[in-house]
Amino acid sequence: MWFEDVLIGxxxxxxxxxxxxxxxxxxxxxxxxxxxxxxxxAAARSMYGGIIASGWxxxxxxxxxxxxxxxxxxxxxxxxxxxxxxxRWHKPVRAGMSLTFSTxxxxxxxxxxxxxxxxxxxxxxARDDTGALxxxxxxxxxxPRKP
Amino acid sequence: xxxxxHFEDFHEGxxxxxxxxxxxxxxxxxxxxxxDAQPQHLDDDAGRRxxxxxxxxSGWHVCAMTMRMLCDGLLxxxxxxxxxxADECRWMKPVRPGDVLRLExxxxxxxxxxxLPDAGFVRLSCRVxxxxxxxxxxxxxxxxxxxGA
Numbered sequence: 571m572w573f574e575d576v577l578i579g580x581x582x583x584x585x586x587x588x589x590x591x592x593x594x595x596x597x598x599x600x601x602x603x604x605x606x607x608x609x610x611x612a613a614a615r616s617m618y619g620g621i622i623a624s625g626w627x628x629x630x631x632x633x634x635x636x637x638x639x640x641x642x643x644x645x646x647x648x649x650x651x652x653x654x655x656x657x658r659w660h661k662p663v664r665a666g667m668s669l670t671f672s673t674x675x676x677x678x679x680x681x682x683x684x685x686x687x688x689x690x691x692x693x694x695x696a697r698d699d700t701g702a703l704x705x706x707x708x709x710x711x712x713x714p715r716k717p
Numbered sequence: 718x719x720x721x722x723h724f725e726d727f728h729e730g731x732x733x734x735x736x737x738x739x740x741x742x743x744x745x746x747x748x749x750x751x752x753d754a755q756p757q758h759l760d761d762d763a764g765r766r767x768x769x770x771x772x773x774x775s776g777w778h779v780c781a782m783t784m785r786m787l788c789d790g791l792l793x794x795x796x797x798x799x800x801x802x803a804d805e806c807r808w809m810k811p812v813r814p815g816d817v818l819r820l821e822x823x824x825x826x827x828x829x830x831x832x833l834p835d836a837g838f839v840r841l842s843c844r845v846x847x848x849x850x851x852x853x854x855x856x857x858x859x860x861x862x863x864x865g866a
Contacts, residue, residue, distance in 0.1 A: 601781035603788055604797065617798050617833075625800055626784050630752040630777045637754055649755060650768055651776060653807035653855075659800065707802075712768075 573688030581674035584635040591665035623663040657707035722795040723865035724837040735790025736819025773811035796863040
């Protein structure tokens with residue numbers, strides 16, 4: 571996929587993932603060991619009333635679904651991104667919740683500094699079983715331009 | 718629990734410095750296999766063909782490593798109750814096997830919460846440096862901290 575072929579407004583479903591409690595706790599013990607992610611009793615006493623997933627775990631699962639759906643619009647050697655904006659964890663993610671991930675192209679920017687690349691911005695989301703928004707951010711990725 | 722940092726203990730301009738996080742090839746590949754199985758995060762030769770210039774950690778992995786440093790250095794010593802997201806994150810330099818990362822944090826703003834009367838938001842600017850003193854990641858993230866008694 572070339573930058574020129576990316577169409578603003580294109581939205582893609584990236585599939586779903588149901589997160590088991592042991593995966594929530596394994597990720598959190600490594601990367602985000604706050605009590606409401608790793609300690610059942612402390613989590614029950616917290617404002618969340620039970621174990622919730624690290625927000626960074628949710629973000630990583632969005633990436634997993636993007637890559638495994640094969641819909642990254644990637645260059646053969648992978649997607650390269652300078653970063654993201656406006657990430658929000660709208661609702662806590664709990665064990666057993668099924669998250670459905672999506673990506674939508676919202677903007678394209680030609681780069682003056684790199685004639686061979688363009689920057690594509692996407693609104694990326696996760697929604698729960700009821701369709702409620704759980705997670706969103708604006709992702710940015712470099713996409714090669716036609717030679 | 719009075720030794721924990723509460724909302725009132727944070728103020729604009731306050732800085733913290735933590736580290737360090739030693740990055741291994743095994744961990745880069747393990748994270749990538751689970752969450753971001755792209756060639757530049759799994760294979761050095763494939764990485765050389767991208768602008769990353771060699772095997773490099775997934776940006777999401779760098780965010781996770783940053784979170785671990787933030788937890789160990791600050792959040793586990795604070796009356797924290799989670800985050801709401803990240804305003805802006807920039808992956809500035811590839812993170813490679815053998816890198817040793819450290820984190821500098823500055824409080825940008827503190828603000829009482831309307832919806833959570835016993836808590837407030839503390840907006841943090843996080844800068845991750847590698848052992849060459851290059852900035853590898855910039856992230857601005859608001860956390861929620863409980864107010865003291």
